[in-house]
Amino acid sequence: MSAALIWPRLVKRERPSLSIKILAPLVALMAATLINLLLYLIMGKNPVAVFHAMLLEPFISFASFSEVLLKTGPLLLIAEGLAIGYRAKVFNIGAEGQFIMGAIFASALPVWYPMATGQWIWPTMLLAGAIGGAMWAGITAFWRVRLRANEILVSLMLSLVATQVLNYLLLGPWKDPNGFNFPQSVMFQYDAMVPLLIPGTRVNASLLIALALALAAYVFMQKSFMGYKLEVGGLAPRAAGYAGFSEGRAIWLSLLIGGFAAGLAGAAEVAGPIGQLQRSISTGYGYAAIIVAYLGGLHPIGILFSSVLMAAIYIGGDNALVSADLPIAAVRVFQGSLLLSYLVALAFVRYRLVFARSASGGAS
Amino acid sequence: MIAVEFVLAGMLAAATPFLLAALGELVGERAGVLNLGVEGVMALGAAIAFIIVYHGGGHVAAFAGAGLAGVLLSLLFAFVALGLQANQVAAGLAIGILGQGLSALFGKTYESLTVKGLAKLAVPGLSDLPVVGGLFVQDSVVWLSLAGTLAIWAVFAFTKTGLVLRAVGENPKAAHSIGYPVIAIRVAAVAFGGMMSGFAGAYAATVYTPLWADGMIAGRGWIALALVVFGTWLTARIFWGACLFGAVSLAGLAAQAGGVELPSQLLASLPYLITIIVLGIISSNRRLLKLNGVASLGDPFKP
Incomplete structure (x- = not known):
């Protein structure tokens, strides 16, 4: 040229x-x-005040940092699950719906048996939520493997459907009869709550579960043969096929793991800080976790750090709303620009810029 | 019968946001680029168009502003995904999240305000027909969208531009080796797609339902993406698909008005459920997709 x-x-x-x-x-x-x-x-806000509220305050006060830890749990769980799929080139972007389904499945127990007691309740709820999330993701897997439909579109559509299922339950059969007509379920009984981890905060044992599963994801992805097969399937599907690795099984596994983790996160949310099923159980965790997964380099250890960062941005956004009058939508703008900046930065990890006259134009 | 008339009369207007966004995405995908940011670009276009109309700028300026915003946001996508060869899925999602965030940020002080839509223009004679007469009473944007659909169909069917676009999407290496600037053509196709998504958002917020609410695009951008697959990358089939979705979104209302007892949440999910089902049916027909699909869709190209 x-x-x-x-x-x-x-x-x-x-x-x-x-x-x-x-x-x-x-x-x-x-x-x-x-x-x-x-x-x-440009919006006329004080940038120094916003910076302080958004990115410093979450780490300075213990009360604020405990809230960061609280939000780290679901983000970490979902992102670890998604990253496994993304490495295998299975783009599950429906974690939001899997999260909601997990919350619904977990809530069934305390909604139907509000008088039940015993320490078995919250673990059963977490398990039910994880299964619910995996089942919801399983629909996408079936559509992808059996019908060859694009998993990006199907998983996203299922998230929109899950939101409507949640609305239906909260406005209809599961509405708290004594709830002044608010779209929310009854408050769950004591035994339906995950035990607190740090006294005086809202951080509960589900953070330990998330950390344990992050470790499991590390072993699975970096050390196990199964994880290796998944990754090869994503990088070189033909080669994987010749080596006898089934593509269908990789898709099923990716989606079920992703759905399981997201469902567990949803269950831990209703059985934890929220304590009932309501409309605002998720503040876009399922979408934010996509950014967390990429920002962590799709690596289980990297995601540990990026989930804390994303949690801090959530808490920092709330702080900035109060102290610097920053609209909450600014958090979404920040999230989007963060992923874009990362993709740009990543280009310079994979490539270096060479300012040189191209001697042979056609060489590729 | 009244329900049929109601659906026929409103179908084209309801279909227009789907149609505009899907046609824009079609051009990009034909050139080999998968831009998943449609929903966010539509949302941004919707906010900007609404703000312009609300402050008395008129619909022409509103569509121009929304189209320009769509082009700019899509060029950002093109820079990252085509210029720096980042993962197209991730880049599209990032643009989508950014667009939705900006839309909510700009639209914040306009929540649940309304503006005046556009007047309807009738085709003399045809609009007096029984039952189908309503089809021929539409606002100017619908008429322009129909003309635009024809134009895009003609470009792909008859012109060299259409052929070059397809060549770049099918086999970028071959197109490059005979001297076509693959990246530049792809960037132009993506920019066109962004403009169309911006228009789609503008129509949704200032003509079809002329009021502002955060999240008002409500998955229509994603359905537009699915429509490109339904239409197996063919303009005419995408048009019929958009009409189907327009009709579906009205059929729910008609059924409710007719006294059919259905939970409103089921009606709201109907377009999503139908998308999932049709996606399954079309995708399981591998021959159909092989025949019309774009060979290098989503693959980065390095000259």
């Missing part, structure tokens, strides 16, 4: 170093922060 004079070219790195892999999300965070602070300045 004659037109390419000193236009920079992307040249693939032989082997991205670990330090630059870790650097990418940090650079992305800085870039997204700068862009958003500029946006707040």
